Amino acid sequence: MNGFFDIPSDLQHSYGGLIAVHMQEALFPVLAGLLLALPVGLLCVHYGWLYAPLLWTSTVLYAIPSIAFFVVLIDYTGLTQLTVMIPLCLYSLVVLVPAVVDGIRSVPEETNAAATAMGIGLARRYFQVQLPIAVPAIMAGLRVATASSISLVSVGALIGNQGGLGNLLTTAQLYGRPRLAVTSVVTTAVLAIVIDALLVLLRRVLTPWQPPSGRAAGRSADVAARTPEGVS
Amino acid sequence: MAGIERRLIRLRTLVHVIAPRAGKAVPEGFRRLIAIEDVSKRYADGTVAVDRLSLQIPDRSITVLVGPSGCGKTTTLRMINRMIEPSSGTIRVDGEDVRARPVNTLRRSMGYVIQNAGLFQHRTILDNIATVPRLLGWSRQRARERAAELMERVGLDPAMARRYPYQLSGGQQQRVGVARALAADPPILLMDEPFSAVDPVVRRGLQEELLRIQGELGKAIVFVTHDMDEAITVGDRIAVLRTGGRLAQFAAPDEILSSPADPFVEEFLGSDRGIRGLSFLSTRDLELDRSRVFSVGSDLREISGRAPEGVPVLVTDADGRPLGWADPGSWDGDVEALEPHGPVFEVGRDSLRVALDRAVLSPTGQAVGVDGSGKVLGVAGQETVAAAIRSARRRRAADAPQEAPAVKAGR
Numbered sequence: 001m002n003g004f005f006d007i008p009s010d011l012q013h014s015y016g017g018l019i020a021v022h023m024q025e026a027l028f029p030v031l032a033g034l035l036l037a038l039p040v041g042l043l044c045v046h047y048g049w050l051y052a053p054l055l056w057t058s059t060v061l062y063a064i065p066s067i068a069f070f071v072v073l074i075d076y077t078g079l080t081q082l083t084v085m086i087p088l089c090l091y092s093l094v095v096l097v098p099a100v101v102d103g104i105r106s107v108p109e110e111t112n113a114a115a116t117a118m119g120i121g122l123a124r125r126y127f128q129v130q131l132p133i134a135v136p137a138i139m140a141g142l143r144v145a146t147a148s149s150i151s152l153v154s155v156g157a158l159i160g161n162q163g164g165l166g167n168l169l170t171t172a173q174l175y176g177r178p179r180l181a182v183t184s185v186v187t188t189a190v191l192a193i194v195i196d197a198l199l200v201l202l203r204r205v206l207t208p209w210q211p212p213s214g215r216a217a218g219r220s221a222d223v224a225a226r227t228p229e230g231v232s
Numbered sequence: 233m234a235g236i237e238r239r240l241i242r243l244r245t246l247v248h249v250i251a252p253r254a255g256k257a258v259p260e261g262f263r264r265l266i267a268i269e270d271v272s273k274r275y276a277d278g279t280v281a282v283d284r285l286s287l288q289i290p291d292r293s294i295t296v297l298v299g300p301s302g303c304g305k306t307t308t309l310r311m312i313n314r315m316i317e318p319s320s321g322t323i324r325v326d327g328e329d330v331r332a333r334p335v336n337t338l339r340r341s342m343g344y345v346i347q348n349a350g351l352f353q354h355r356t357i358l359d360n361i362a363t364v365p366r367l368l369g370w371s372r373q374r375a376r377e378r379a380a381e382l383m384e385r386v387g388l389d390p391a392m393a394r395r396y397p398y399q400l401s402g403g404q405q406q407r408v409g410v411a412r413a414l415a416a417d418p419p420i421l422l423m424d425e426p427f428s429a430v431d432p433v434v435r436r437g438l439q440e441e442l443l444r445i446q447g448e449l450g451k452a453i454v455f456v457t458h459d460m461d462e463a464i465t466v467g468d469r470i471a472v473l474r475t476g477g478r479l480a481q482f483a484a485p486d487e488i489l490s491s492p493a494d495p496f497v498e499e500f501l502g503s504d505r506g507i508r509g510l511s512f513l514s515t516r517d518l519e520l521d522r523s524r525v526f527s528v529g530s531d532l533r534e535i536s537g538r539a540p541e542g543v544p545v546l547v548t549d550a551d552g553r554p555l556g557w558a559d560p561g562s563w564d565g566d567v568e569a570l571e572p573h574g575p576v577f578e579v580g581r582d583s584l585r586v587a588l589d590r591a592v593l594s595p596t597g598q599a600v601g602v603d604g605s606g607k608v609l610g611v612a613g614q615e616t617v618a619a620a621i622r623s624a625r626r627r628r629a630a631d632a633p634q635e636a637p638a639v640k641a642g643r
Binding site for chain 2: 121
């Protein structure tokens with residue numbers, strides 16, 4: 001492990017600094033993607049015809065390689081972190097919009113009807129009923145989007161040291177120091193796992209109303225709920 | 233624009249309060265609360281869900297809408313709180329058109345219970361029940377106190393307050409659903425197949441609970457079901473709807489059972505409406521035979537002297553509780569050798585349907601009638617019950633113009 005944390009000075013960052021840059025470039029796009037996906041997902045649920053073309057568009061965007069995005073974006077945003085983050089944000093939408101839509105659609109019909117019947121208006125229903133119940137689905141999407149974003153940031157190294165830990169890969173090639181590549185890959189993987197664990201923890205905190213053993217138990221609790229009284 | 237509208241509504245409410253109510257008196261002593269006047273619902277594709285329906289729904293009673301699927305019963309219910317807008321016709325609550333008030337204000341003034349309860353799975357039981365009071369602007373503290381009070385009323389353990397819906401059984405969830413609907417003390421309760429998704433035993437318990445709560449609170453309840461048995465159990469009045477959304481009959485349960493309006497209603501009632509109608513006849517006037525009841529200490533010779541040979545007698549313990557049947561000719565006084573007497577009926581409380589059922593089940597053809605404390609009052613054979621049925625029917629026919637009995641036999 002000797003030299004694992006030694007970073008060539010031309011990267012202009014310490015090991016910790018690279019991690020900070022990497023996280024920033026990976027997480028901001030997902031956050032922006034989530035903020036975009038929430039209203040878009042709601043619109044898709046409300047106007048069903050919107051969903052198919054939107055999903056189609058975001059899938060096509062996902063198919064465009066990030067290099068191609070960079071070529072177009074560099075003219076407008078230059079060799080900056082923003083150029084890396086814009087495609088990452090668009091990529092996250094392909095996971096997050098369906099997650100939000102599935103989450104809102106997972107609200108049982110009778111729950112929606114009950115909300116309407118109690119005089120809960122549309123906006124209030126979205127924020128106080130549908131969104132909270134959609135949290136497990138949204139968090140599942142968020143985990144996928146975050147993990148993929150953390151790994152994709154490295155591509156930013158191609159447009160001049162904007163790839164966070166990915167920069168170590170180009171440097172490793174440049175100086176013939178393969179150990180730097182190992183540092184990059186291992187650190188990226190550990191980051192992805194740690195963030196994922198944090199997201200799982202966050203989901204648990206946000207959804208105390210879910211059966212403790214997770215999604216599988218959701219179904220068995222449903223079965224238990226239909227059995228005679230006094231079970232609880 | 234909205235301001236003007238609101239002022240108009242306030243004015244209308246004011247007029248409503250000042251206007252004399254004398255013209256609205258209903259002969260039965262019940263106020264008409266919900267008036268459905270010539271209401272139809274047609275969909276764009278031409279389907280008619282409800283066809284020119286008119287119903288007067290009285291206060292302080294349970295009105296059941298029953299019919300096969302596609303008869304428009306749920307549509308009718310949802311038109312009352314405007315979850316569905318009628319194509320034509322008017323619905324009035326307490327004389328006021330339901331369209332006069334803002335829709336959410338209207339809905340908050342009516343409790344709504346739905347199949348599978350439709351609880352908010354992300355909120356605790358207490359907060360589920362407190363939903364409408366919170367919407368009405370009550371403080372969290374007051375809303376939760378009210379919710380705790382309601383948990384008790386619907387028979388839920390206070391320890392469940394902090395639990396989430398997934399931790400409750402289906403029957404318990406439905407109790408929460410009823411408590412949630414009652415939270416803001418609305419005068420009207422709309423129930424949309426509330427007990428359809430629970431098993432028969434739990435359903436029976438919930439129905440009895442509903443009747444008990446209704447006895448305490450006296451709401452105007454509109455209850456939708458596809459189950460005629462349930463309609464007869466809970467309903468003070470039953471509206472039978474036929475496919476296509478037309479009213480087939482609107483009457484008290486025993487009237488529907490004894491004189492269905494047409495072949496459709498008769499078929500919908502099933503093949504045993506005669507037996508079911510007995511639920512409405514009391515065992516109060518049933519003639520009970522005491523000559524065949526002996527307590528366990530009696531002299532065996534006295535028994536054989538009083539009862540004819542071969543006719544079984546009922547042996548009771550010293551307190552008068554039934555032990556079993558014995559043949560006086562061959563019984564040697566051994567309590568263990570008695571033939572089990574089977575289920576009994578409570579005189580006055582149980583209906584003739586129960587008495588007849590007990591007589592059919594009894595090994596001797598004799599139903600054992602007991603009082604509230606379980607002491608034997610006498611026995612009644614199948615013929616005796618049949619005679620009681622005939623005389624009750626005759627009495628009923630004589631009183632025909634009178635309204636249905638106010639209190640229905642619970643069982």
